[in-house]
Amino acid sequence: MAYWKKKSKKQLLLVLVSIAIIIFYLVNSGEAKAGECKPPLFVFGASMLDVGENQAARPGREASEFPPYGLHYFGRPAARYSNGRLLIDFISQGLGYGLVDPYLRSEGSNFKRGANFASSGATFNSTFFSLSVQIDQFRFFKAAELDLNLTEGLRESILTIEDFSEGVYMIQIGHNDYKQFFSTNPGRNGNTFVIETIQLMKEALMR
Template sequence: MFFCFALIILASPAAFTDARCDFLAVFNFGASSSDTGGFKAAFPPQRPPYGMTYFGKPVGRASDGRLVIDFIAQGLGLPFLSPYLQSIGSNFTHGANFASSSATILLPNTSLFVIGTSPFYLTVQVNQMKEFRTRVLEISPQGNYLPPKDMTFNKSLYIFDIGQNDFTGMLATVGLEGVKKYFPQMISQLTEKIKMIYNELGGRTFIVFNLGPVGCFPAFLYYLQPHNTSDLDMYGCAISYNNLVLEYNKMLKDRITQTRNQLSDATLVYVDTHAVKLDLFQHPKDHGLVYGTRACCGYGDGEYNYSKEVSCGDTKVIDGKNVTAAACKDPENYVSWDGVHTTDAANKLIALGVLNGSFSDPIFPFSKFCDLKPVG
């Protein structure tokens, strides 16, 4: 099915200071799909070719350029969100980003240095948000790097984009049926954090992204080889994995509806980014792209251009030869950047779908709340 994303953002070109927007700030919680540099501020720096398309250098984003959260900020007329963990060059006047690559909803049961799971899981991120608010209310801002002391946090937008690492991280150890048993716990933890922000921080507007179609990402298709052809759909995506994601998303949507009814004066929106991403993977050419289930940056030049032996940007000795997982020359034609994450081009299209509001339950067109600026 083809979705039209060329929607909106032909709105007012006015600067943010002159434009209407009901949201004074944006606070984001998530993993690598929305981490604007927090993980790389705490751990080893990122290497090229990350950031090549837009920033011209690695900036801690798991993409060749901007992320969905960047395009959303741009559409709202806000600056890109600075990572909470970044001590130099940050500007928190219009919000902060607590997302961390490899982050999970649930408490990690092992070390970052064992399987790569971030210690900054959702509970830690929300605790960081609580500390951030406390400090803002205590400290008189010096310069222009903090929100005004009298900022009302109930006029901010809170975005949650997390859960995929819980899902994929457990697949290898407990399998499809085992992962399903953790769904209630994951969803409960997520909605409890929303209630915490509502009760303790005054948050009133929440956006929750569902999980994307894991079975279409090149990295997971690579690890599933050799394929049982009956488990691949006509677009080359793994049916069993995508069906399980749909089960999670249905449970999440139902719980979001229940939670919405409990928070009478809050706006709690479920956003079906899964539908947007799935359409990009299945019909890339309908959206000006070319490659769906093939990574731009990788090694092997096989069906998925992905290898577990060498990740995007890395160089290793394989069979006595130095090999590098290099980037393609045309990332603007790809949905997948490195096999796990999406490109700048795909992220723009996903953000347009979010800002449009038609993938939201309830319908949540951002143009009702802000004079949207061009996204590009």
Template sequence: MELLKLHLIALFLLPTSTLGFNKCNFPAIFNFGDSNSDTGGLSAAFGQAPPPNGATFFHSPSGRYCDGRLLIDFIAESVGLPYLDAFLDSMGTNFRHGCNFATAGSTIRRQNTTIWQSGYSPISLDVQYLQFSDFITRSQNFREKGVFQNLFPEEDYFSRALYTFDIGQNDLTAGYKLNMSTEEVKAYVPDVLGQLSHVIKLIYGQGGRTVWVHNTGPVGCLPYVMDRFLVTAAQIDKHGCSSPYNDVSQYFNLKLRELVLQLREELPAAAITYVDVYAVKYSLISQAKKLGFENPFVACCGHGGKYNYNRFIKCGSKTVVNGTETVLAVSCKDPSTRISWDGTHFTEAANRWIFDQVVGGAFSDPPVSLKFACNKMNTSQK
């Protein structure tokens, strides 16, 4: 019922008509992010996400930490474009309609650690931007030489493309892994968002004009967070999530929304949409059973414990017993009934439900659907 109300409110808030706006015809998508939108970057660099990842839709590992499609895949489908290949993948890739620079474990600002120590990717947002900038130059050089022309975007695609951002969640958990308090994590949020702002401005300088920014989801509802950071009963809200960790997510999102408003003033030709995926994901988790899902805190693919999650035995992990290889962390029988895939990421079924809520603009500022997101609006929700 609450979601229906929000949808109706959004309809009334839409510009008198999207009748006066042009439907967007995005020729390409360029994505920046972490595991929530990684379609193969980390797998290409550090080894493929093992089966049963990919089993539901792709029927084999696809570089995604999910049983199937991610939000970015549904975004590509909805605008009539192919799924995005990862920039780091050298096997059978086609970048004509865009490129994905996201890698699982990525953060906005660089981490003073290695992926082997902390799990965070060395491909932070500034590196993703450098890859993008290099991609622009080199792709056009190849096209001018007549080499692989059909595998790279045409020059005007960059100004007409959709630029998507889904990153920041790992910046928050990074502080907790260093035993910082919630207040200490909040204290560095402005610096994190300052670096995000810098990259968006650089992309604008390269001609990018349509930006679709997801805020960060409710970190305190993720099984791996509740398991890793030993959440106490007193910290659990009425829906089973950890309030302190969700509090820092909401603070990050508040500051991110303020940043988007500021960027609209500083980048006058840009159409920047802020998408509240936090509200959608929290609604999904809090209404899981009503929406046909099982316990939202039990991972589909995992091993043992309260949440079927063990950070040392992740989805697809194997061991050898008496000379026989055995998979320790296997998939549940029906991933479509689960919200959490592996304790950290969402299932395809959950991703599809989330996408269906956000694509129409009901959770966006301005409240405009994806198909009209290239139109710059003069008003913003307050």
């Protein structure tokens, strides 16, 4: 048991170091030129990737709309649960996408570069904007965009089937599932819960 705990810590450390290196590279190499990366970016997950989905769904009710959130980069609350940018902001800006808009924010959004469906507090299957709901939103969004392809004069502002096929998809979710389980079920063996969570992940990825 001690061996596996030690091995897990080493793997976690490796993941964290890798993420830090990616962020460092993207920040210090300078942002790519706008439009340099053609494939759109589609994002699914929880608060670490939520750039305003919850705020758009519940205006005036999210703590991320008030100080100190956002103050150290945006100079104002930016609907992110951070005092600055999120991991997804560093990645999207570094790749030349700019800041990808949340799916539910229709005003002023540019979905040609992709859409962010991530929702703070999301789990695999038990919250308002669970991963399952986010996938439903994406499928609805995709169908609507492809329907617009039939409308003349809109081809420059909508996504094509090639965009969806070549797009970059990012998912980060699961920590809320484990946090909720172990906070409400202290002392319980989590093996069954882990198996169920992995199954939900498989089903989501297949969809």
